[in-house]
Amino acid sequence: MANYSIQVNDKTYEVDVMDDMPLLWVLRDVLGLRGTKYGCGKALCGACTVHLDGTAIRSCSFAISAVGKGKITTIEGISANGDHPVQQAWEQYIVPQCGYCQTGQIMNAVALLKSNPQPSEQEIEQAMQGNLCRCGTYNRIKAAILSVAKA
Amino acid sequence: MNIPTSNKKELKNVTSQVFKASRRDFLKMGGLLAGGFVLGVNFFGCNEKGEKITSIAPNVYLQITSTGEVIIITHRSEMGQGIRTSLPLIVADELGAEWSKVRIVQAEGDEKKYGSQNTDGSFSVRMFYKPMREAGAIAKLLFMQAAAKQWQVPVAECDTAAGKVVHRRSGKSIEFGKLVTTAQTLPIPNVKDIKLKERQQFTMIGKATPIVDLHDIVSGTAVFGIDTVVENMKIAVIKRCPVLGGKVKSYNDKETLAVPGVLKVIPIKGGDIPPTIEKPLSGVAVIAENTWAAIKGRDLLDVTWDLGEHATYDSAQQLEELSKEILKKGTIRRNRGDFDRAKVEAKKVIEHTYIAPYLAHGTIEPPNALAVVKNGKCEVWAPTQHPQGARDAVANALGMPADEVKVNITLLGGGFGRKSKPDFIVEAALLAQESGLPIKVQWTREDDLHHDFFHALSVQRITATIDQNNQISGWNHHIAYPSISATFDTSVLQPADGELGQGASDFPYDVPAVKVETHDAKAHLRIGWLRSVRNIPQVFAIATMLDELAEARGLDPVKQALELLGDDRAITFDDEIVDGKYGNYGEDISVYPWETGRMKKVIEKVAQEANWGRKLPAGSGLGFAAHKSFLTYVACIVEVKVGPDNKISIPHVHYAVDCGTAVNIDRIKSQFEGGAQFSASIALKSEITVKEGAVVQNNFDSYQIVRMPEAPQQIHVHIIESEDKPTGVGEPPVPPFTPALCNAIYAATGKRIYKLPIDLKG
Numbered sequence: 001m002a003n004y005s006i007q008v009n010d011k012t013y014e015v016d017v018m019d020d021m022p023l024l025w026v027l028r029d030v031l032g033l034r035g036t037k038y039g040c041g042k043a044l045c046g047a048c049t050v051h052l053d054g055t056a057i058r059s060c061s062f063a064i065s066a067v068g069k070g071k072i073t074t075i076e077g078i079s080a081n082g083d084h085p086v087q088q089a090w091e092q093y094i095v096p097q098c099g100y101c102q103t104g105q106i107m108n109a110v111a112l113l114k115s116n117p118q119p120s121e122q123e124i125e126q127a128m129q130g131n132l133c134r135c136g137t138y139n140r141i142k143a144a145i146l147s148v149a150k151a
Numbered sequence: 152m153n154i155p156t157s158n159k160k161e162l163k164n165v166t167s168q169v170f171k172a173s174r175r176d177f178l179k180m181g182g183l184l185a186g187g188f189v190l191g192v193n194f195f196g197c198n199e200k201g202e203k204i205t206s207i208a209p210n211v212y213l214q215i216t217s218t219g220e221v222i223i224i225t226h227r228s229e230m231g232q233g234i235r236t237s238l239p240l241i242v243a244d245e246l247g248a249e250w251s252k253v254r255i256v257q258a259e260g261d262e263k264k265y266g267s268q269n270t271d272g273s274f275s276v277r278m279f280y281k282p283m284r285e286a287g288a289i290a291k292l293l294f295m296q297a298a299a300k301q302w303q304v305p306v307a308e309c310d311t312a313a314g315k316v317v318h319r320r321s322g323k324s325i326e327f328g329k330l331v332t333t334a335q336t337l338p339i340p341n342v343k344d345i346k347l348k349e350r351q352q353f354t355m356i357g358k359a360t361p362i363v364d365l366h367d368i369v370s371g372t373a374v375f376g377i378d379t380v381v382e383n384m385k386i387a388v389i390k391r392c393p394v395l396g397g398k399v400k401s402y403n404d405k406e407t408l409a410v411p412g413v414l415k416v417i418p419i420k421g422g423d424i425p426p427t428i429e430k431p432l433s434g435v436a437v438i439a440e441n442t443w444a445a446i447k448g449r450d451l452l453d454v455t456w457d458l459g460e461h462a463t464y465d466s467a468q469q470l471e472e473l474s475k476e477i478l479k480k481g482t483i484r485r486n487r488g489d490f491d492r493a494k495v496e497a498k499k500v501i502e503h504t505y506i507a508p509y510l511a512h513g514t515i516e517p518p519n520a521l522a523v524v525k526n527g528k529c530e531v532w533a534p535t536q537h538p539q540g541a542r543d544a545v546a547n548a549l550g551m552p553a554d555e556v557k558v559n560i561t562l563l564g565g566g567f568g569r570k571s572k573p574d575f576i577v578e579a580a581l582l583a584q585e586s587g588l589p590i591k592v593q594w595t596r597e598d599d600l601h602h603d604f605f606h607a608l609s610v611q612r613i614t615a616t617i618d619q620n621n622q623i624s625g626w627n628h629h630i631a632y633p634s635i636s637a638t639f640d641t642s643v644l645q646p647a648d649g650e651l652g653q654g655a656s657d658f659p660y661d662v663p664a665v666k667v668e669t670h671d672a673k674a675h676l677r678i679g680w681l682r683s684v685r686n687i688p689q690v691f692a693i694a695t696m697l698d699e700l701a702e703a704r705g706l707d708p709v710k711q712a713l714e715l716l717g718d719d720r721a722i723t724f725d726d727e728i729v730d731g732k733y734g735n736y737g738e739d740i741s742v743y744p745w746e747t748g749r750m751k752k753v754i755e756k757v758a759q760e761a762n763w764g765r766k767l768p769a770g771s772g773l774g775f776a777a778h779k780s781f782l783t784y785v786a787c788i789v790e791v792k793v794g795p796d797n798k799i800s801i802p803h804v805h806y807a808v809d810c811g812t813a814v815n816i817d818r819i820k821s822q823f824e825g826g827a828q829f830s831a832s833i834a835l836k837s838e839i840t841v842k843e844g845a846v847v848q849n850n851f852d853s854y855q856i857v858r859m860p861e862a863p864q865q866i867h868v869h870i871i872e873s874e875d876k877p878t879g880v881g882e883p884p885v886p887p888f889t890p891a892l893c894n895a896i897y898a899a900t901g902k903r904i905y906k907l908p909i910d911l912k913g
Contacts, residue, residue, distance in 0.1 A: 041850075082370025129858045133515070136857075139866060
């Protein structure tokens with residue numbers, strides 16, 4: 001157990017947890033930020049995607065001890081009212097089915113568009129391949145990302 | 152599809168009766184506001200024996216408040232199919248409500264209040280379309296009567312729209328909210344006095360309505376099972392015996408208890424054979440302050456198992472054995488004409504064996520449940536497709552009356568049949584009882600893949616004969632797979648009628664000799680139902696064989712299908728089914744007939760839309776398959792491109808679907824889009840194997856599902872306009888895609904596929 005001071009969504013939190021506790025469980029179980037989901041625990045499905053200094057990371061496989069002074073952003077932190085342009089595009093294309101993987105998909109898409117504002121279809125496919133959707137919403141995800149890229 | 156407990160408590164020929172809820176009813180309901188006007192809707196109809204059930208308690212409550220808010224309690228589970236949107240929109244359309252003022256409240260699991268809430272078998276809309284419309288229409292008439300009274304005009308001159316009653320002649324209008332007080336004093340109209348809307352009057356039915364949970368989902372505030380929390384809640388992660396029927400012999404928890412945050416270690420009795428869907432597996436639970444401590448503690452447990460009778464089971468070996476078994480004579484389950492004679496007289500005989508693996512559901516939200524046991528009562532929060540099944544199972548396990556168990560239904564992070572089994576909810580309840588703490592049981596992905604209720608592996612052999620006139624003269628389908636029924640009764644070794652009735656015994660084509668035979672196959676895992684169930688392997692075999700037959704006959708496969716369906720008519724199977732009955736997905740075949748004309752129409756539609764027959768460059772191909780399941784007619788054409796490295800890409804998929812009246816066009820399309828992806832995983836990626844009794848795959852690296860780069864790219868869904876009764880859309884997209892893809896791969900490469908998942912290198 002150790003004390004960590006972490007920056008999440010522009011707030012500072014002090015947590016006393018095991019060194020190897022993945023950021024995912026710190027967010028969900030300790031801080032109560034449950035928009036970030038557990039899916040596999042091995043960075044294979046992307047449901048737990050958050051940003052570390054704007055870059056997408058899989059929080060299920062990212063130990064709290066590795067966060068340091070980096071700024072964490074979760075789905076709760078990307079917009080005030082769920083109205084980030086990517087979230088709006090998700091609503092416009094009615095992307096979700098069950099919705100469980102979608103916060104991870106959105107976080108990954110936001111990071112992609114930040115590093116590459118005009119991705120090609122192929123670039124989107126490559127960037128999003130770590131995010132699984134069992135309901136099969138891939139094509140609407142792609143369309144929603146393309147619509148933001150064009151805007 | 153729930154087999155063999157299928158539809159037991161479901162009603163048929165459902166109609167509704169609306170009544171004003173008493174104050175007592177009202178107080179019992181969660182989620183309604185104080186005041187306002189509450190209608191209870193009784194659905195009643197016949198049970199499976201055809202006996203009339205005249206009084207079951209209200210299934211749905213509808214409240215209109217004095218501010219004009221319309222609150223609809225929905226009693227079906229949401230798992231991505233959009234049912235929390237589709238059922239309320241039917242009520243709202245018929246009522247003439249303003250959709251932005253409609254709020255949906257999820258009902259708890261309570262059969263006395265809501266009737267059966269078992270959400271599987273693709274039938275929520277099928278069953279509740281008419282009664283939901285009637286409920287809306289009764290409320291509408293009541294408001295029109297209230298307004299007519301106030302305005303002193305005939306009721307017939309009134310109508311409703313956008314949450315108001317309008318008087319066409321004078322142009323007057325008044326909001327529902329302002330009529331609540333008057334409406335409350337009026338007697339409830341009889342269902343025979345209402346007039347349902349004409350099709351052209353619909354404002355929502357047949358159009359695209361966004362799902363009600365959309366904003367909550369994209370903003371991360373939607374509450375799935377995994378997100379539920381109560382005060383002082385602890386997390387349990389369980390080490391379960393890797394082999395079915397195995398039991399804990401002894402365990403050492405010294406290292407586990409040393410993990411900071413681990414509170415207790417509790418063994419769970421279980422591992423019974425037959426496993427059923429409600430009993431826990433034998434295991435050891437680690438209770439901790441947080442999920443990570445519970446996972447770490449679980450990993451450090453040292454358990455010695457008595458592995459039991461399945462410890463040497465090997466799935467590859469069973470496939471080999473079954474491949475030999477199906478060469479023998481089997482138990483005849485359907486028989487038409489004389490197949491043996493057709494074979495003797497045939498000009499050509501084509502025969503192949505088809506193999507498909509075990510599959511896991513792999514819902515991205517793994518099973519989880521929260522339970523609190525206190526003062527002889529239990530309250531549960533869970534992502535469940537079958538809340539009443541869960542309630543009964545929990546009551547049974549805890550030894551308390553079902554009335555003392557409350558099941559709250561969260562959103563489901565995927566269901567696909569997995570979450571209709573309450574085993575994981577029973578685990579939480581038992582641990583909460585034993586520990587005296589509020590317990591959330593969390594399955595890891597590894598737990599989910601190791602201990603699923605698996606879609607069974609299968610071996611099939613089809614022998615088809617072509618006669619001297621180039622006609623298909625005989626069809627002999629041998630089938631071997633462990634039955635879902637074996638999960639409940641280990642003496643069952645052959646497929647149930649309900650399983651065969653998913654493509655095999657209801658083979659609809661006009662072939663003079665049809666013989667379906669089944670063989671023994673023992674279950675060594677918990678076998679369950681997965682989205683579209685036995686349709687998957689059965690139609691894979693049937694529709695790829697039909698493609699091969701068309702080629703052998705020098706015919707176009709689409710033309711062959713149209714020809715084999717014959718004249719427009721309703722076909723039945725019961726005369727030919729041996730010692731059994733065709734299930735027809737729980738519906739009376741006279742009410743939901745098998746109509747060849749409707750199947751031909753979807754085939755013609757898909758061929759036209761996909762421009763069937765067009766020339767494609769080398770390495771590309773089109774493939775076709777058509778199949779009716781869950782009472783819905785579907786035809787599918789897949790376009791495939793196979794690269795020189797055998798890389799498969801799927802630029803286009805066309806579906807034509809006749810699901811009767813289309814309620815929410817957008818959610819029908821999304822179910823077909825997702826169904827193609829689900830089937831693409833089955834065709835290209837997914838396989839569970841077993842060695843020494845234990846599942847080999849651990850996570851999404853070894854149990855794969857399609858990812859975006861390999862996913863079918865453009866999925867075109869063509870919905871046939873129909874005023875027929877609505878039928879299922881959750882499962883029907885899955886079965887025809889895989890064989891259509893296999894047939895497309897043959898067109899592109901000349902390679903026939905006899906084994907799933909597809910391996911072009913093999």
